Amino acid sequence: MKVYLDNAATTRLDPRVLAKMKPYLTDKYANASAIYFPGQQAFLDLRQAKKTVAKILHGEPDNVIFTSGATESNNFIIKGVARANRDTARNKIIISAIEHPCVREAADELKHEGFKVEIVPVNQEGIVEPAALEKLLDKKTILVSVMAVNNEIGTVQDIAALAAIAHRHGAYFHTDAVQAVPYLNLDIQKMAIDFLSLSAHKFYGPKGVGLAYINRKIKIRPLLAGGGQEDGYRSGTYNLPGIVGLAAALELAYRERGVYLKKVRSLRDYLWKKIQKEVPEVRVNGSLTRRSPANLNVMFGYVEGEAILIDLSSKGVCVSTGSACSAADLKSSYVLRSIGLKDHFLNSNIRFSLGRFNTKAEIDYTVNHLRNTVKRLRSFSPIK
Ligand SMILES: Cc1ncc(COP(=O)(O)O)c(C=O)c1O
Structure with missing residues (x-):
């Protein structure tokens, strides 16, 4: 049996989305910036995709800027807002301790340009407490960036409350909402978010396309120089197949x-109940209540997560030890460290992320192998 439980890394393209994209990969290939008729038609289709996205996000079509994915969106927003709004009185940004590497690294690069970067911690459940953010905010803060749903432990932040606090101190607010679709109702107006990032391949859309939702009233410097597409906010030929696919998938x-x-929730809860029943010495990482219904991150005492992953893979089961981006990097997870996991537990964790196509039979198959794998690995573990 093949079981894919790594939907937080990427999802399978929905065949209905592929059907919407196909004409743009074949007949409708005109450049959306061209003036002749097929080009104008392509531009209208681009506008329609923006309208579709804006309606779902309760935002303005003009504020939707298509990118190559959330890595680009996060870099564009964090660097672009910081650089465009810097002056002698404002030079600081705040990010949370559990942001994706593309937010952390973008903020790190800003340090080399003289910006101050402060990290707001999370509590043991993986939640940014409003009081902790309030403590770091001051008149120098340009931007606060806190992700809506964490990619490793699935914890959900109170984005509206955090955005309100940032605004009270005169700072702008960005959320990386990549893992939030469709779990959260992403209402930009209600949440009072200034900037938001998404990647289509996390919600059954194509890879290599995403969006940056921006507030055009706030200054932002483009990341890419070139032909001036997206009103100069993002140069580069419009990826119309991807853009149409993103809108359809959303x-x-x-x-x-x-x-x-x-x-997804009932399968996830079934998985956790079954693991607890079949495998001793397990613990869930992060809050169980303020959590994406698709995520389960479990600590298996006295075994290496990598060893479990490889063993399950040989049985056709795909899981992860954390974020996909850290698969080639065996450093332990800063997310798990930030919620207080001790050193000897940091490498004993598996992330299961469920999706639209999973079944109960797949969960039974997975736990069956998991039980045997953990038992076998523990039998020759030197610790315990
Ligand atoms: C929370 C979060 N932000 C950003 C990204 C980066 O997205 P992409 O690789 O599509 O650029 C990911 C991908 O894993 C993610 O999970």
Whole structure:
């Protein structure tokens, strides 16, 4: 049996999304910046994709800037807002301790340009407490960036509350919402978010396309110089197949949200109950209540997560030890460290991330092998 439980790393392209993209990969190939008729038609389709996205996010079509994915969106927003709004009185940004590496590294690069970067901690559940953010904010703060849902432990932040605090201190607010679709109702107006990032391949859309939602009233410097597409905010030929695919995938994700959430939550809860029943000495990492229904991150005492992962892979089961980006990097997880996991537990964790296509039979198959794998690995573990 093949079981894919790494939907937080990427998802399978929905065939309905592929069908919407196909004409733009074949007949409708005109450049959306061209003046002749097919080009104008392509531009109208681009506008329609922006309208679709803006309606779902409760935002303005003009504020939707398509990118190559959330890595680019996060770099564009963090560097662009910091650089454009810097002056002698404002030179600081704040990010949370559990941001994705593309936020952390973008902030790190800003340090070399003389910006001050402060890290707001999370509590043991993986939550940014409003009081902790309030403590770091001052008149020098340009931007606060806190992710909506964490990619490793699935914890959900109170974005509206954090955005309100940032605004009270005159700072702008960005959220990396990559893992939030369709779990959170991403209402930009209600949440009062200035900037938001998404990647289509996390919600059954194509890879290599994402968006940066920006507030055009706030100054932002482009990341890419070139032909001036997206009103100069993001140069580069419009990736129309990807853009159409992103809009279609986002629309489907929210249209089918109710059924999807119910299914994923019940499978995740079933998985956790079954693991607790079949495997001793396990613990869930992060909050169980303020958590994406698709995520389960479990600590298996006295065994290496990598060893579990490789063993499960040989049985056809795909899981992860954390974020996909850290698969080639065996350093232990800073996310798990930040919620207080002790050194000897840091490498004993597995992330299961469920999705639309998983079944109960797959969960049974996975736990069956997991039980045997953990038992076998523990039998020759020197610790314990
Ligand atoms: C929370 C979060 N932010 C950003 C990214 C980067 O997205 P992409 O690789 O599509 O650019 C990821 C991908 O794993 C993510 O999980």
